[in-house]
Amino acid sequence: MTKKFSFTLKNTENKARRGEVVTAHGVIQTPAFMPVGTAATVKAMKVSDVKKSGAKIILGNTYHLMLRPSAELIEKLGGLHKFMGWNGPILTDSGGFQVMSLSKIRKISDEGVEFSSHLDGSKHFVSPERSIEIQHMLGSDITMIFDECIQFPATFEQTQKAMERSISWGARSKAAFKERDGYGIFGINQGGTFKDLREISAAKLVEIGFDGYAIGGLAVGEGQKIMFEVLDYTPDFLPKNKPRYLMGVGKPSDIVGAVLRGVDMFDCVIPTRSGRTAQAFTRNGTMNIRNAKFHDDAKPLDDKCGCYACVNHSRAYLHHLTKANEILAAMLTTEHNIFYYQDLMKDIRAAIEEKRFTAFAKDFMEKFGDEVVEEEVVVS
Numbered sequence: 170m171t172k173k174f175s176f177t178l179k180n181t182e183n184k185a186r187r188g189e190v191v192t193a194h195g196v197i198q199t200p201a202f203m204p205v206g207t208a209a210t211v212k213a214m215k216v217s218d219v220k221k222s223g224a225k226i227i228l229g230n231t232y233h234l235m236l237r238p239s240a241e242l243i244e245k246l247g248g249l250h251k252f253m254g255w256n257g258p259i260l261t262d263s264g265g266f267q268v269m270s271l272s273k274i275r276k277i278s279d280e281g282v283e284f285s286s287h288l289d290g291s292k293h294f295v296s297p298e299r300s301i302e303i304q305h306m307l308g309s310d311i312t313m314i315f316d317e318c319i320q321f322p323a324t325f326e327q328t329q330k331a332m333e334r335s336i337s338w339g340a341r342s343k344a345a346f347k348e349r350d351g352y353g354i355f356g357i358n359q360g361g362t363f364k365d366l367r368e369i370s371a372a373k374l375v376e377i378g379f380d381g382y383a384i385g386g387l388a389v390g391e392g393q394k395i396m397f398e399v400l401d402y403t404p405d406f407l408p409k410n411k412p413r414y415l416m417g418v419g420k421p422s423d424i425v426g427a428v429l430r431g432v433d434m435f436d437c438v439i440p441t442r443s444g445r446t447a448q449a450f451t452r453n454g455t456m457n458i459r460n461a462k463f464h465d466d467a468k469p470l471d472d473k474c475g476c477y478a479c480v481n482h483s484r485a486y487l488h489h490l491t492k493a494n495e496i497l498a499a500m501l502t503t504e505h506n507i508f509y510y511q512d513l514m515k516d517i518r519a520a521i522e523e524k525r526f527t528a529f530a531k532d533f534m535e536k537f538g539d540e541v542v543e544e545e546v547v548v549s
């Protein structure tokens with residue numbers, strides 16, 4: 170029997186939350202990190218290895234999949250789960266962010282967005298109704314509302330206008346969503362760095378009523394300090410009994426700091442993209458494996474990590490593969506990074522359960538809070 174989509178709060182410590190999301194394709198323990206599978210693949214990783222990392226849910230991108238290979242084809246082939254061979258939960262974004270950041274020649278109206286594909290220039294139109302229809306064809310467990318994303322920095326007026334349009338698009342998205350057991354739709358809180366807009370946005374979204382609430386418009390170049398300031402108040406505007414998802418975040422210290430402020434779910438391309446640029450996340454901080462000092466280092470990337478790379482290979486081997494531009498370098502480093510992120514989430518969950526997360530977070534921020542990963546805007 171299919172279970173209803175639900176969220177249960179199991180433990181809390183101050184604002185940090187330990188919960189459980191039930192979906193049609195399985196249960197997600199929160200706080201959770203969702204590896205990004207933009208084009209129906211978590212780049213450089215086999216699905217079986219994503220599973221082994223402990224990831225329970227992955228993210229797919231509506232914008233990319235509608236353009237190639239098309240939602241119609243994926244639906245014909247049995248949906249995104251079957252198409253990519255992933256039988257766990259999938260969250261799809263609505264395409265809004267990529268339409269704004271990747272496509273050319275956009276025309277935005279109250280009706281929707283007309284744009285040209287960044288692949289071949291072909292013309293497309295996405296409205297809230299079309300975005301929800303595409304996500305339905307993909308078969309995603311968690312559908313996101315279609316919202317208007319704006320560039321950072323933006324004025325109060327620009328932010329307010331986009332937030333209001335996103336609310337109206339959110340209501341249309343909800344109306345277009347076909348309710349079935351185990352499938353949910355999340356609203357997206359907007360309002361930039363303006364507290365009153367965040368509060369109005371949250372209140373209006375709650376009035377419409379969603380299965381979960383995302384916080385959008387962050388990690389767009391404002392920096393960790395400002396992001397944490399917004400997170401100091403925004404989660405408090407959202408219902409306690411629904412999951413909260415911070416979109417596109419982040420580096421490890423961003424995640425720890427956001428959990429501390431009451432966020433439950435995350436997604437980001439940082440671990441996978443860094444895996445392709447020889448950057449590894451470890452319990453001792455980030456390391457660039459291209460660095461000459463690793464050329465004869467016989468130790469694994471991280472001796473506490475159980476991933477294939479750490480169990481079987483040395484830093485020297487990874488350094489060699491990277492220098493030689495071997496594909497395996499990207500595969501092993503990516504897999505390691507995804508394992509690291511999943512281990513981090515496991516540690517976070519255990520710390521909340523044992524009421525020691527506040528101390529865990531303080532220690533983590535002291536060690537890694539200043540670490541610079543890649544500050545550029547993540548677009549896909």
Ligand SMILES: [Zn+2]
Pocket residue numbers: 470471474475476477478479480504505506508
């Ligand atoms: Zn590893």
